[in-house]
Amino acid sequence: MAISITHRPEFAPAALRDICALLLTAYGPQGWWPAETPFEVMIGAILTQNTAWANVERAIENLKARGALAAETILGLTPAVLAELIRPAGYFNVKAQRLREFCLFYQASGGWDGLAGLPTSTLRQRLLSIKGIGPETADDILLYAFARPVFVIDAYTRRIFTRLALIRGDEPYETLRLAFESALGPDVGLYQEYHALLVEHAKQVCGARPRCSGCVLNGQCTLPVSVLT
CATH class of the missing domain: 1.10.1670.10 (Helix-hairpin-Helix base-excision DNA repair enzymes (C-terminal))
Structure with a gap:
């Protein structure tokens, strides 16, 4: 019809x-999102763009094994090393750059405490201002990492x-x-x-x-x- x-x-x-x-x-x-911390949710939301979740899990496990599942440790990796760690998620060079840009934003915003205190509309606009983060990714982060009704x-x-x-x-x-x-x-x-x-x-x-x-x-x-x- x-x-x-x-x-x-x-x-x-x-x-x-x-x-x-x-x-x-x-x-x-379903108990979503499958992650141990809000920051892991954020990283997973970026990595899951244009790929299956099973591939994201492999990439996140690589980051965990390297002790690199925090903004400061991700930024401490060279772009080449970061790209290699997240290779299973596909588009790894592009996503490595997106992760670095997100982590720079995260640190500049005061980390979790700085972002969690923002109104939902403000936080959403700031997430959307990051290169490579569109509405779906931003809303994944808002809903699952920050528990906002989006x-x-x-x-x-x-x-x-x-x-x-x-x-x-x-x-x-x-x-x-x-x-x-x-x-x-x-x-x-x-x-x-x-x-x-x-x-x-x-x-x-x-x-x-x-x-x-x-x-x-x-x-x-x-x-x-x-x-x-």
């Missing part, structure tokens, strides 16, 4: 929560909600973020769980080539019957 949305989607809060409940029943609590929009979210005919799929990032936040209200725990469940559902079932048999969202999906069966 074709849909036409020319403005910010208006989600029914109960419908969004029902989708989350179905996913939670199917996959269980809903993360990623490709999986767009794919799933387009197939549910709740969005077009090509709306601007901010349009979708604000639509989810308006419908769900400021709830950090819900945002974290919802985002993680959408990622899990996209990986297990709702991929580019969907495996629709037994999907818990089949009753709401708009994919052709030939695909669903």
Whole structure:
């Protein structure tokens, strides 16, 4: 069924929560983000750009083995050494530069204490001012490292909600973020769980080539019957 949305989607809060409940029943609590410290969350959010999480885990383990999972130790590495440590995450030369720029920003801002005291809107703008950090990465950091009520929009979210005919799929990032936040209200725990469940559902079932048999969202999906069966 074709849909036409020319403005910010208006989600029914109960419908969004029902989708989350179905996913939670199917996959269980996800407990995201998989990291030991907020700083590790930040590094992981940068490294996960354009790569699978398993590759990020290997890169982070390399940093841990080198004792280099802190801003000062990362900056103490030469660019070549840092790039080699994070090689599993792909685009390692570019990401090494992004990590260095983030760590310089982190130190100049007073570290965790300096950033944690900022209002969410201010902190978000400062993160977005760092070269290589876009809205999705900034919001990953805000939601999971700083526990701020900012809903993360990623490709999986767009794919799933387009197939549910709740969005077009090509709306601007901010349009979708604000639509989810308006419908769900400021709830950090819900945002974290919802985002993680959408990622899990996209990986297990709702991929580019969907495996629709037994999907818990089949009753709401708009994919052709030939695909669903």
